[in-house]
Amino acid sequence: MAYDLYVVTDSEVGRGRSHFDQARLAVAGGADVVQLRDKQMCTADLLRTARGIRAVTSTAGALFIVNDRLDVALAAGADGVHLGQDDLPVEEARALAPPGFLIGVSVGDVVEATTAVVGGADYLALSPTFSTGTKADAGPGHGLRTLREIRSSVALPLLGIGGIGPENVAEVIAAGADGVAVVSAVVGQEDAVQAARRMKVIITAAKADLLVASGRLMPDPVQP
Ligand SMILES: Cc1ncc(COP(=O)(O)OP(=O)(O)O)c(N)n1
Numbered sequence: 001m002a003y004d005l006y007v008v009t010d011s012e013v014g015r016g017r018s019h020f021d022q023a024r025l026a027v028a029g030g031a032d033v034v035q036l037r038d039k040q041m042c043t044a045d046l047l048r049t050a051r052g053i054r055a056v057t058s059t060a061g062a063l064f065i066v067n068d069r070l071d072v073a074l075a076a077g078a079d080g081v082h083l084g085q086d087d088l089p090v091e092e093a094r095a096l097a098p099p100g101f102l103i104g105v106s107v108g109d110v111v112e113a114t115t116a117v118v119g120g121a122d123y124l125a126l127s128p129t130f131s132t133g134t135k136a137d138a139g140p141g142h143g144l145r146t147l148r149e150i151r152s153s154v155a156l157p158l159l160g161i162g163g164i165g166p167e168n169v170a171e172v173i174a175a176g177a178d179g180v181a182v183v184s185a186v187v188g189q190e191d192a193v194q195a196a197r198r199m200k201v202i203i204t205a206a207k208a209d210l211l212v213a214s215g216r217l218m219p220d221p222v223q224p
Pocket residue numbers: 006008035037067068082083084085086087104105106125127135159161181
């Protein structure tokens with residue numbers, strides 16, 4: 001399961017585009033995962049939107065995650081749900097979800113990370129990794145030292161989220177993240193497809209650098 005580039009939709013940052021259009025552009029640019037995140041829509045609209053994004057992500061071979069709402073995720077046939085520390089506890093979601101349904105959990109330290117693992121999480125997101133203007137209540141960034149600590153404590157896929165863009169994504173991967181979740185770096189850009197492609201290129205190169213450094217991949221030969 002690839003989590004390299006995980007794009008979260010946002011009605012305020014998304015330049016007036018619908019969640020569906022943000023998702024369509026994200027997958028056209030190579031996003032591996034799309035999350036529908038909306039705190040304002042009524043449940044019926046959220047479900048209609050989720051069904052549309054389910055279709056476009058399935059066609060593209062990308063994963064589809066719904067933020068907060070296990071009920072909507074299940075009704076739309078999403079691949080999973082993302083839960084924060086104040087949302088439905090992961091063990092409750094696990095008990096309700098069918099086998100194979102993905103549950104992601106936001107964590108801020110090693111204790112929250114190990115608790116989420118015990119509760120049955122499938123992936124973790126260090127939230128926020130850096131400070132961000134996109135989520136008003138996100139608080140200060142936990143930073144790369146915390147990311148490294150979590151990486152060395154848990155084996156689950158680990159994402160960075162918050163304040164990540166082309167300028168710092170390679171550092172986040174080098175610190176041990178399996179991928180990054182972004183809002184403004186993709187859906188906030190005028191050319192969201194190109195922005196996603198650029199992020200993917202940087203992530204892929206950063207992962208290749210790590211493999212070379214670990215001796216598991218031969219470097220490209222230097223051209224004469
Ligand atoms: C991939 C990912 N990581 C973190 C979050 C934040 O979740 P949460 O802390 O529950 O905050 P809200 O997004 O619900 O405001 C996320 N949504 N996705």
